[in-house]
Amino acid sequence: MTSSKQALAHPASSAEAASGDKPGAARGARGRGTPPPGPGSWRSRLYRWDMKASPYAFIAPFFIVFGAFSLVPLLYTAWYSLHNVQLSNLDSQEWAGLDNYQNLLSSDFFWNALWNTFTIGVISTVPQLMMAIGLAHLLNYRLRGSTLWRVVMLTPYATSVAAATLVFVLLYSWDGGAINWALGGIGIDPINWRESDWGSQFAVSSIVIWRWTGYNALIYLAAMQAIPSDLYESASLDGANRWQQFIHVTIPQLRPTILFTVVVSTIGATQLFGEPLLFGGVSGSKGGSDHQYQTLGLYMYDQGWIIGNLGKASAIAWSMFLILVIIAVINLVITRRLRKS
Amino acid sequence: MTTSELTIPQKTQKTEKVRRPRRPRVMGAGKQLHAGPVTYLVLTVFALVSLAPLVWTAIAASRTDERLAQTPPPLWFGGNLFKNMETAWEEAGLGTAMFNTTFVAGTITVSTVLFSTLAGFAFAKLRFRFSGVLLLLTIGTMMIPPQLAVVPLYLWMADLGWSNQLQTVILPTLCTAFGTFFMRQYLLQALPTELIEAARVDGASSLRVVWHVVFPAARPAMAVLGLLTFVFAWNDFLWPIIALNQENPTVQVALNSLGTGYVPDQAVIMAGALLGTLPLLIAFLLFGKQIVGGIMQGAIKG
Numbered sequence: 001m002t003s004s005k006q007a008l009a010h011p012a013s014s015a016e017a018a019s020g021d022k023p024g025a026a027r028g029a030r031g032r033g034t035p036p037p038g039p040g041s042w043r044s045r046l047y048r049w050d051m052k053a054s055p056y057a058f059i060a061p062f063f064i065v066f067g068a069f070s071l072v073p074l075l076y077t078a079w080y081s082l083h084n085v086q087l088s089n090l091d092s093q094e095w096a097g098l099d100n101y102q103n104l105l106s107s108d109f110f111w112n113a114l115w116n117t118f119t120i121g122v123i124s125t126v127p128q129l130m131m132a133i134g135l136a137h138l139l140n141y142r143l144r145g146s147t148l149w150r151v152v153m154l155t156p157y158a159t160s161v162a163a164a165t166l167v168f169v170l171l172y173s174w175d176g177g178a179i180n181w182a183l184g185g186i187g188i189d190p191i192n193w194r195e196s197d198w199g200s201q202f203a204v205s206s207i208v209i210w211r212w213t214g215y216n217a218l219i220y221l222a223a224m225q226a227i228p229s230d231l232y233e234s235a236s237l238d239g240a241n242r243w244q245q246f247i248h249v250t251i252p253q254l255r256p257t258i259l260f261t262v263v264v265s266t267i268g269a270t271q272l273f274g275e276p277l278l279f280g281g282v283s284g285s286k287g288g289s290d291h292q293y294q295t296l297g298l299y300m301y302d303q304g305w306i307i308g309n310l311g312k313a314s315a316i317a318w319s320m321f322l323i324l325v326i327i328a329v330i331n332l333v334i335t336r337r338l339r340k341s
Numbered sequence: 342m343t344t345s346e347l348t349i350p351q352k353t354q355k356t357e358k359v360r361r362p363r364r365p366r367v368m369g370a371g372k373q374l375h376a377g378p379v380t381y382l383v384l385t386v387f388a389l390v391s392l393a394p395l396v397w398t399a400i401a402a403s404r405t406d407e408r409l410a411q412t413p414p415p416l417w418f419g420g421n422l423f424k425n426m427e428t429a430w431e432e433a434g435l436g437t438a439m440f441n442t443t444f445v446a447g448t449i450t451v452s453t454v455l456f457s458t459l460a461g462f463a464f465a466k467l468r469f470r471f472s473g474v475l476l477l478l479t480i481g482t483m484m485i486p487p488q489l490a491v492v493p494l495y496l497w498m499a500d501l502g503w504s505n506q507l508q509t510v511i512l513p514t515l516c517t518a519f520g521t522f523f524m525r526q527y528l529l530q531a532l533p534t535e536l537i538e539a540a541r542v543d544g545a546s547s548l549r550v551v552w553h554v555v556f557p558a559a560r561p562a563m564a565v566l567g568l569l570t571f572v573f574a575w576n577d578f579l580w581p582i583i584a585l586n587q588e589n590p591t592v593q594v595a596l597n598s599l600g601t602g603y604v605p606d607q608a609v610i611m612a613g614a615l616l617g618t619l620p621l622l623i624a625f626l627l628f629g630k631q632i633v634g635g636i637m638q639g640a641i642k643g
Contacts, residue, residue: 047544054547055469061456062516063475066482069513073490080492090496138384141376151629152388154636155395158621160576162596163614167398169600170409170607178397178414214391215636222637242374271486274578278600297579300488305583310492317488324484 074321081315087308100315110316112291113299116201120276120295121269124205129261132213133254136220137246150221153214161274164207169279172203197292200279204293207275212268216261223257224250255338263331270324273297296320395618401611402426409607425612433604434587435616438595443620445507445591446574449514453570454563456516461524462555466537476525482518487579495583509584510591514574520566523639527562528555565635568628572621592617 084096104110135153143149156164171178172193180190193203227250235245251258272295277284279293285302287294294302296316304313376384403422404415430436463469464476490513498509532555540550556563581591587598596617599610625632 047546050547052469055463055467055472057547058459058463058467058551059475059521062460062479062518062521065456065513065516066479066518069494070482070485070490073493074485076493077489080496085492085496090499135384135387138376138380138387141374141380143376143380143384147630147633149384149388150633151625153391154629154633155622155625156391158572158625159395159618160593160596160621161578162593162600163398163618164394166596166600166610166614167394167401170401170611171394171397176410176412176414181413210390210394214387218633218636267484267486271488271579273488278597281600282602284601297486297488301583304492310496314492317486317492320486321489324486328484 077314077317080311081318083311085309085311085314087305087310093311096311100312101319103312104315104319109291109294109299110319113287113294113296116287116291116293117270117272117295117297120201120205120208120272120293121266123201124208124272125262125265125269128209128213129216129258129265131209132216132261133220133251133258135213135217136224137250139217139221140224150218153217155214156211157215159211161207161211162278164211165275165278168203168207168210169281194279195289195292197290200288200293204272204276204279207279208269208272212265216265219261220254220257223254227253259331259335259338263327266327267324270320270327271297273301277301296323395622398611398615398618402608402615404608406606406608409611421608422612425606425608426616428604428606428609429599429613429616433599433609433613434590434595435592435613438590438592439616439620441507441590442575442592445511446571448511449574450567450571452515453517453520454567457520457524457566458555458559458563459551460516460521461526462528462532462551462559464521464525465528466532466534479518479521483522491580491583494580498584505585505589507585507589510577510581513580514577517570519639520570523566523569523635524559524562527638528559531562532558562635562638565631565638568624568632569635569639571624572632575621 080093081100082096082098084094084099086092139146139149139153172180174180174190174192174194177193179193184190191199193199231249231253232245235249240248276287276293276295276298280286280288285294285298285306287298287302296319300313300316300320303316304310399422400415400418401409402425404419405421408415408419460479464472464479494509494513498504503509536554536558537550540554545553576593577591578593578597581594582597585591585594587594587603590598596613599613604610604613
């Protein structure tokens, strides 16, 4: 409200400034031998040109940055994926056709990475979003210090992937780690979080869950606050208790938001990289001794910058992109279905 | 449970009676309901889980490497915090990294906020050809993973002789699709079209309109976008660790080096993680409310 008041005060001042400018501009124009201002004059032509061109000028910076650092590289990545590009010898780039892709499809490590990306994605996303909805529901009550609760739930988001993972590595260590120590306290044998298949995947996922649950809870909370209260009133008139209201009013009303967070989390899960890299320590790019948590993102980094095959890394990048496109299409189909029903 | 169920209808009726005239429709879902002790208990558990790893980082950073290798793990602070921080600052390059990241994140923040406001304004309030398609394209770009750009960017930066220089990590993020969309959503509601038209009638040029009408109206959202962008830029990981190395690191590059055995001392590693996170924790302490508001605002687009 205050901002619009402030803004209201400005047109007057800008008009003054504009009229103050006029004589100078007109004089300058006449000095160059153009006719005095009138309809179709230099000034009004400039004005019309300004009206037409300025929108494009305003969006240009974004599209220049996007074009130069995303779109063109994306196409070049496709080009490199069809070439043999070695980090050790960047000058010789030989045409390789679909070799890199064939190489990938016949590589166990690629399928392993694809499967790991999927399982870690599921383990990290499903519990995360379910907890986030529950948390949002609780934050939606009238709370004492509601802002403080929200900020506290968001603090993990302030922690970078690297910082968070370094801490979790220590918490999950085999002996002396706080988590195994706490498990021992309730009579559970220590778990080898670094070496075991499911243990390490769970550990990597827990870092993702820890960082993002609060963030998603806030997104759900925003959507919950936009649900009209009449829906709850009529539900309670029909005799629905709190739980039934949550299931029959809140969840259906959140459907578009849930879909949105699922898409965003899926995109994030497909690119998962920093957590498994740092979780692995010195040989992190392998994703564990048995590649048990090597994701696609990690596999690409390993092939490109550790082994030094940038052509193959480009092919992996494009495979990731194709997977995302497939997910987007599936998502579109589901959305259409939901709208129809 | 049963008692709370019984009391709800009465309470809602009461609050509704008072509130109806002021706020007719959109009330928060459970807003009328006061939280019970169980709610506070569960929230406390969530809060503890959120904060515990950070608190424990500080505890571990204040101990020694030998102590961290023993069981049980330390649960209270030791006396080595400043010594470990000093080692991290000097030997692990956190000092250089903090300066570098402040510069990188600061530049990215200023430019992203400025350019996003301009583009967001154009998409929200100006009529031009292809605006719908271009907006869809802008949103669509958010789906492209950064992995698709890093190979060519790496090769070009090597060609330009820019490897290990800060502009390599600044340039690609000078403006973001998220920022553009965020500002558009805000200006759509917050900036009355009549204001722009009034300024136009007075003969104001587009730049004048931006300066005197758009920026004042957009200021609160610009501040929030600035905070969100700063957090994002501070924590950016994939491209920085490819483009830079330990000679001229950002914070995340330095932390990555620590994680791969650059200084094999767990207490120093924790001190580094703490140092690298501290500026953002301070920002959350000061502007937590605005950051929370920004994320919730950005969400409504859904």
